Amino acid sequence: MSISVNHISKSYKKVNALQDISFEVKPAELFGLIGPDGAGKTTLFRILTTLLIANEGTATVAGFDVVKEYKKIRNSVGYMPGKFSLYQDLTVEENLNFFATIFGTTIEENYELIKEIYVQIEPFKNRRAGKLSGGMKQKLALCCALIHKPKVLFLDEPTTGVDPVSRKEFWEMLKRLQQKNITILVSTPYMDEAALCDRIALIQDGKILQIDTPKAIVKHYSKQIYNVRASNMYQLINSLKAYEYNHSVYPFGEFVHYTDKRTDFNPKDLIQYLKSENLSNIEIEKTAATIEDTFMELAK
Numbered sequence: 001m002s003i004s005v006n007h008i009s010k011s012y013k014k015v016n017a018l019q020d021i022s023f024e025v026k027p028a029e030l031f032g033l034i035g036p037d038g039a040g041k042t043t044l045f046r047i048l049t050t051l052l053i054a055n056e057g058t059a060t061v062a063g064f065d066v067v068k069e070y071k072k073i074r075n076s077v078g079y080m081p082g083k084f085s086l087y088q089d090l091t092v093e094e095n096l097n098f099f100a101t102i103f104g105t106t107i108e109e110n111y112e113l114i115k116e117i118y119v120q121i122e123p124f125k126n127r128r129a130g131k132l133s134g135g136m137k138q139k140l141a142l143c144c145a146l147i148h149k150p151k152v153l154f155l156d157e158p159t160t161g162v163d164p165v166s167r168k169e170f171w172e173m174l175k176r177l178q179q180k181n182i183t184i185l186v187s188t189p190y191m192d193e194a195a196l197c198d199r200i201a202l203i204q205d206g207k208i209l210q211i212d213t214p215k216a217i218v219k220h221y222s223k224q225i226y227n228v229r230a231s232n233m234y235q236l237i238n239s240l241k242a243y244e245y246n247h248s249v250y251p252f253g254e255f256v257h258y259t260d261k262r263t264d265f266n267p268k269d270l271i272q273y274l275k276s277e278n279l280s281n282i283e284i285e286k287t288a289a290t291i292e293d294t295f296m297e298l299a300k
């Protein structure tokens, strides 16, 4: 296994940031940690990259124990933290040179690995990192995390604050790195990105809710979801929440996602009820579950 996490717990005084977390990541797997802010993702990354010690449990990365063999891990992993990983006053090239030097290597030595990403930021190589766009900063941070050819790459919310086009490009890059035999653990609060991972762990309040492939996670969702819409969406949500048969109600893009407690649910009954609540232009149609729906159900 590339990463093995066994019953890890970590608390900060009163906050239980991680509670009995266990999972494994296979070599060259793209594994996603999916969860909202405060779920414990950063704490887990810091433990696995040897920057923080867990209160309980053990973990290995690239075959090394995160406590006893921390120095070996630091040479074997690349870490792109969510915030502050670049020196804002150094240029693109200086940042890259700096990270290469501290790992005892050079840009030339490992150019092959970063080439594809670096060519996109090379035209700005003399620009200070602080003056780059979000997407470019993220590409530079990825180059810096890769410069010493790590076996395992840790990416903490790499696409937060990045535009949709750059986000898409970034995930395509991750797929290519994976083909170069790099194991990737990536965290994201964006549920649509979860589908791009080989396997995901849904995490909330320091606990893992489920681990599986994105397809299997959605497949296990047992209820029929309905997209519901009406002229007054605010009132629609309130009325649905007040409906005695509702199982779940939450906004989902331009719709409200609704599930019913009854097995013999007939949407006509719901339309009638919503009409009695003075709602107009009511639309109800079946829709397939997404990872976000599964998350909402498990997090209930």
Ligand SMILES: Nc1ncnc2c1ncn2[C@@H]1O[C@H](COP(=O)(O)OP(=O)(O)OP(=O)(O)O)[C@@H](O)[C@H]1O
Residues within 6 Å of the ligand: 012, 013, 015, 016, 017, 035, 036, 037, 038, 039, 040, 041, 042, 043, 044, 157
């Ligand atoms: N140094 C600290 N001292 C006290 N509490 C902390 C500390 N670091 C994190 N926490 C708390 O631990 C919990 C998990 O935080 P963590 O940063 O690991 O979550 P996260 O999923 O990475 O979320 P975010 O994206 O907001 O960083 C949160 O409740 C957070 O407030």
